[in-house]
Amino acid sequence: MTSLKGTVDCLQTNACYEILVVEDSSTQAMLLKKTLEKHSFAVSLAKDGLDAMDKIAERRPNLIISDIEMPKLNGFDFCRRVKETPVYAAIPVIILTNLSDSSDVIEGIKSGADSFLTKPYTEEILISTIEDVLQNSQVKSEGSANHSLKFVFRGESHRFNANLNQITNLLLSTYSSALEKNKELEQAYQKLNIVHSEVETANRQLQHLNEQKNFFLGMAAHDLRSPLVAIQGYSELLLEKELINSDPDINKMLSRIQRSSEFMLHLVNDLLDFSAIESGKVKLHLQDTDLHTLIEDCIALSSGQASKKVISIYFKSVPNLPPIRSDQEKLEQVVNNLISNAIKYSAPHTEISVTLSRTSDDVLIAVKDQGVGIAPEDIDKLFNPFTKTDSKATQGEKSTGLGLAISKKIILELGGDIWAESQAGKGASFFVRLPLTGNRA
Numbered sequence: 001m002t003s004l005k006g007t008v009d010c011l012q013t014n015a016c017y018e019i020l021v022v023e024d025s026s027t028q029a030m031l032l033k034k035t036l037e038k039h040s041f042a043v044s045l046a047k048d049g050l051d052a053m054d055k056i057a058e059r060r061p062n063l064i065i066s067d068i069e070m071p072k073l074n075g076f077d078f079c080r081r082v083k084e085t086p087v088y089a090a091i092p093v094i095i096l097t098n099l100s101d102s103s104d105v106i107e108g109i110k111s112g113a114d115s116f117l118t119k120p121y122t123e124e125i126l127i128s129t130i131e132d133v134l135q136n137s138q139v140k141s142e143g144s145a146n147h148s149l150k151f152v153f154r155g156e157s158h159r160f161n162a163n164l165n166q167i168t169n170l171l172l173s174t175y176s177s178a179l180e181k182n183k184e185l186e187q188a189y190q191k192l193n194i195v196h197s198e199v200e201t202a203n204r205q206l207q208h209l210n211e212q213k214n215f216f217l218g219m220a221a222h223d224l225r226s227p228l229v230a231i232q233g234y235s236e237l238l239l240e241k242e243l244i245n246s247d248p249d250i251n252k253m254l255s256r257i258q259r260s261s262e263f264m265l266h267l268v269n270d271l272l273d274f275s276a277i278e279s280g281k282v283k284l285h286l287q288d289t290d291l292h293t294l295i296e297d298c299i300a301l302s303s304g305q306a307s308k309k310v311i312s313i314y315f316k317s318v319p320n321l322p323p324i325r326s327d328q329e330k331l332e333q334v335v336n337n338l339i340s341n342a343i344k345y346s347a348p349h350t351e352i353s354v355t356l357s358r359t360s361d362d363v364l365i366a367v368k369d370q371g372v373g374i375a376p377e378d379i380d381k382l383f384n385p386f387t388k389t390d391s392k393a394t395q396g397e398k399s400t401g402l403g404l405a406i407s408k409k410i411i412l413e414l415g416g417d418i419w420a421e422s423q424a425g426k427g428a429s430f431f432v433r434l435p436l437t438g439n440r441a
Helices: 004-011 024-039 050-056 075-084 100-113 122-139 164-240 248-278 291-307 328-344 403-413
Strands: 016-022 041-046 063-066 093-097 117-118 146-151 156-163 287-288 312-317 324-326 350-358 362-368 417-422 429-435
Touching: 016 024, 016 050, 016 429, 024 041, 024 122, 041 050, 041 417, 041 429, 050 063, 050 075, 050 248, 063 075, 063 312, 075 100, 093 100, 117 122, 248 417, 287 328, 291 312, 291 328, 291 362, 324 328, 324 429, 328 350, 328 362, 328 429
Parallel strands: 016 041, 016 063, 063 093, 093 117, 312 350
Antiparallel strands: 146 156, 287 324, 350 362, 362 429, 417 429
16 A cells, blocks of 8 residues: 555656546547646546446556546446445546536535536646545545435435545535635636726717717807808798799709708707707706697697698697696707608608697607608617618608607606607607606696
């Protein structure tokens, strides 16, 4: 029998020891073999438990490292067979497992495994575990009786035979695994702090760029507004002159100038609104607002646009609705935008319904059309700035792509919500919910 001193001396070179690796994955087996050979261990390989039993019979190893999941004979059954064979029982067995799975640990102890190696493991942990088991196996061979143990784990009772050395190795494996996981967590935490710092820096840079973008949009829109107002005004003035009206070609060109300048002015106004909202420069002017009257005024304002397409707008309101505290001008902007969009995307000779209702805590404005509808994949993009969907205005009307984005920001500032429901080809419905808080009901 080799003395403990002889074992320690032998461990200093590792050349005295042969290790049998039982692993059905040839790739994993070769990687483990290469690592062990780098530390001067002699290594043999077996592809499963049955193959390993044959290898042990041919050449008894000093240590066995076995995976669990293998064909023919898994790691637990293989370990149990080794420990139940008197001539092999003294060979220490290390089970490759995941200590987070309690069933693997308990089954490993029952099978007689001497130690456990948690996957994934580092080379340092692998070699340290092997050397510890080889030294402890000498202590075990010199006398360590098995004891019948019973314990309850997670509500289940377990009984098995184990010696003090086996339990100690399990505790050491668990402790070593915990230390390694703690080291990984510390490294991950440090990396997370670095990433967090980088994200904060990037956010500050993005915020600065966004502020510059808003400043540029506001400045450009402001500088464009004055000449556009002049162009629109002069084109309207020229269209009113009888002399010019007598020339259809000039009249046609002036009409185009007027329509284009009108659209550009609308775009510039939207840009100014959007820039102001994004910059947080918009101040709400809350006042008692009669929603019934507000919606009627918006419908009247849109009547000219609707009449060009012979579209009827119907309004239905709940009776005795009290005024709400809101910014009347901005709320008019939202309702006007929703009605205008409904007209744009509705075919001639159709209907648009506007309803005003209430719940115990909210009021709800709904604008529903019979137009081209919106594809499901476009619904979530509707309220993003400069968004274009596949839906086309029925008579080629232009859109700035900012109206709904501005509307959403306004409604959110007012403490409400805005959303859309639609199916392609079946019309669209837009809803605005506003709180009744502060009303005089």
